Amino acid sequence: MTQLPEKTERKMGLVIDLDTCVGCHACVVSCKGWNTENYGAPLSDQDPYGADPSGTFLNRVHSYEVQPESGPAQLIHFPKSCLHCEDAPCVTVCPTGASYKRTEDGIVLVNEKDCIGCGLCAWACPYGARELDKAEGVMKKCTLCVDRIYNENLPEEDRVPACVRTCPSNARHFGDLGDPDSEVSQLVAERGGMDLMPEQGTKPVNKYLPPRPKDRLNEEIDILAPLLAPVAEEPKGFLGWLNKSLEKL
Amino acid sequence: MHPAPSIIAFSTFSGLGLGLLFWLGVDNTAPTGWVAFAFFAIAYILAVGGLISSTFHLGRPERAIKAFTQWQTSWLSREAWCAVAALVTMGLYGLFLVFFETQIAVLGWLGAFFSLLTVYTTSMIYAQLKTVPRWNTGLTSALFVSLSLAxxxxxxxxxxxxxxxxxxxxxxxxxxxxxxxxxxxxxxxxxxxxxxxxxxxxxxxxxxxxxxxxxxxxxxxxxxxxxxxxxxxxxxxxxxxxxxxxxxxxxxxxxxxxxxxxxxxxxxxxxxxxxxxxxxxxxxxxxxxx
Structure with a gap:
């Protein structure tokens, strides 16, 4: 059903820490690895070893340069996948009912057997979270690893999305963002977690933690600095001779 | 946005065909017999041809029938319903004009209404998208409907x-x-x-x-x-x-x-x-x- 639930029991989602993400793309690889052989159709690649490779991914890592008003520019790595929006525009546009948002945990999923591959949901998503698989002709998107998080055949520490499990810098967190006492909600409250494109009105569940302010080196110089003697002003010995000789040339 | 030829052909030709159906429907002195046949044939070739070409851009065209299910939220689904309503109503109206030289005005008006509504639903598929600001305006519907009528x-x-x-x-x-x-x-x-x-x-x-x-x-x-x-x-x-x-x-x-x-x-x-x-x-x- 493409009517959005008025309220979901839980709001499962990710919290992504832009301060600690190192841009290693391990989440991209583990996401593709898990999802190409589990839920739904495989994530195909086209011309993977040729001159013009492309393929379907549910998670991609961008990198941005931010230039503050003063000081050096900063490089921010920016993983992006489905944000499992509360007002998901991708769901309501679907003509077949293949796209839906689950009432129990808020996960947005595609029932691939009903998908006609019209692509309208990908048009409606401002985040580029949905990609039409070229080989299968159906829409693929992040499932929040719905086949891991409730999977009792896996050891308990593995019952999180593959991207979260694999992240070596602990930049990805998984939990119920509808519960204000959950670890992820507290993290968001503490660090000022933010929405992407809030003006689009999608009410994303996933939150991004902004980078912490960087140390500043040059703001205050020691008042004794002018009194300190320079370590070496004029080279002596061989270097001094070389310096003079080169200047004469 | 990628200008897919199938979508361009669809929206142009079905818009024209549905526009012609609208005018045939509201015509007080609608043509009958062979003249009517010619007009309706042109309108249906344009409208149906356009609709068929729109299925070419689908990843899974064999499941297209499922697009009729979500009319409560989806403009694409509403378009499918309106198109069928328009084509069936105008088909009946045309049938009586061509073979029985009889004009059933009510059918004509109803068909004209659904024809225009189909063009409107097509335009709303684009106009509803906040993600494409150029389309996200009521003017998009005005453009599609006025071009279809003209x-x-x-x-x-x-x-x-x-x-x-x-x-x-x-x-x-x-x-x-x-x-x-x-x-x-x-x-x-x-x-x-x-x-x-x-x-x-x-x-x-x-x-x-x-x-x-x-x-x-x-x-x-x-x-x-x-x-x-x-x-x-x-x-x-x-x-x-x-x-x-x-x-x-x-x-x-x-x-x-x-x-x-x-x-x-x-x-x-x-x-x-x-x-x-x-x-x-x-x-x-x-x-x-x-």
Whole structure:
């Protein structure tokens, strides 16, 4: 059903820490690895070893340069996948009912057997979270690893999305963002977690933690600095001779 | 947005066909017999041909029938219902005109209503998208409906009405282009809000996630041809509006009328190509593009 639930029991989602993400793309690889052989159709690649490779991914890592008003520019790595929006525009546009948002945990999923591959949901998503698989002709998107998080055949520490499990810098967190006492909600409250494109009105569940302010080196110089003697002003010995000789040339 | 030929053909030809059906439906002295057959054949070839071509861009066209299920929320589903309602109603209406020389006015009016409603639902598929600011306006619906009405009037041989509607559609097209050029900026979405990093400073896309291309870039960050957009707009307006108006003012309405129709169709095709090629999806921001 493409009517959005008025309220979901839980709001499962990710919290992504832009301060600690190192841009290693391990989440991209583990996401593709898990999802190409589990839920739904495989994530195909086209011309993977040729001159013009492309393929379907549910998670991609961008990198941005931010230039503050003063000081050096900063490089921010920016993983992006489905944000499992509360007002998901991708769901309501679907003509077949293949796209839906689950009432129990808020996960947005595609029932691939009903998908006609019209692509309208990908048009409606401002985040580029949905990609039409070229080989299968159906829409693929992040499932929040719905086949891991409730999977009792896996050891308990593995019952999180593959991207979260694999992240070596602990930049990805998984939990119920509808519960204000959950670890992820507290993290968001503490660090000022933010929405992407809030003006689009999608009410994303996933939150991004902004980078912490960087140390500043040059703001205050020691008042004794002018009194300190320079370590070496004029080279002596061989270097001094070389310096003079080169200047004469 | 990627200007898929199947979608351009669909929206242009089915728009024209449904426009012709509208005028046949509201005509108090509708043609009967073989003349009616010719008119209805043209209308159905355009409308149904367009609808069939729209299924070519589907990844799984064999499941297209499922698109009838979600009319409560989806404009695409509503379009499917309206198209069937229009084609069935007008089919019955045409059947009586062609074979029984009888006009059932109620059927005609109902069919005309559904024909126009179909064009409106098509336009809403685009106009509803907040992600494409250029489309996200009521003017998009006005443009589609006015072009359909004008093209239909031309096809049904209505000279005076056709002239007036051409001028109205041309004016809406001009306003749509002019206001569309600033709508992305007005939407307030930029790389600063897309990344949430705007509060730290000026954001610049440093490195894309991959060296090659992907579905998103092919489908939604189509930048080829925007360079010639201004020239193509003029060409479109001349073919769609100026040439048909001049031809309609000449004598010999049959020969020049046909030329006017062909020129108009060519102009609308160019306009539809621009409709997609010029439209910028906000996802392009993440890639440092528009």
């Amino acid at each position: 093209g239909g009037a031309l096809l049904s041989g209505r000279v005076t009405v056709g002239l007036v509607l051409l001028l109205i559609a041309g004016a809406i097209q001009g306003i749509w282009w002019k206001t569309g050029d600033t709508r992305f900026k007005q939407s307030g979405t930029d790389l600063q809000t897309a990344t949430g990093l705007g509060r730290m400073g000026q954001v610049r896309a440093f490195e894309p996630p991959h060296t090659g291309t992907n579905y998103l870039l092919n489908e939604m960050v189509y930048t080829v041809g925007r360079r010639h957009a201004q020239k193509l707009r003029m060409i479109s307006l001349i073919l769609m509006l100026v040439v048909p108006v001049v031809l309609l003012l000449l004598p010999y309405p049959h020969i020049f009328g046909l030329l006017a129709v062909l020129s108009h169709i060519a102009g609308v095709l160019v306009s539809r190509w621009l409709f997609f090629a010029e439209a910028e999806h906000v996802v392009g921001l993440y890639y440092g593009m528009r």
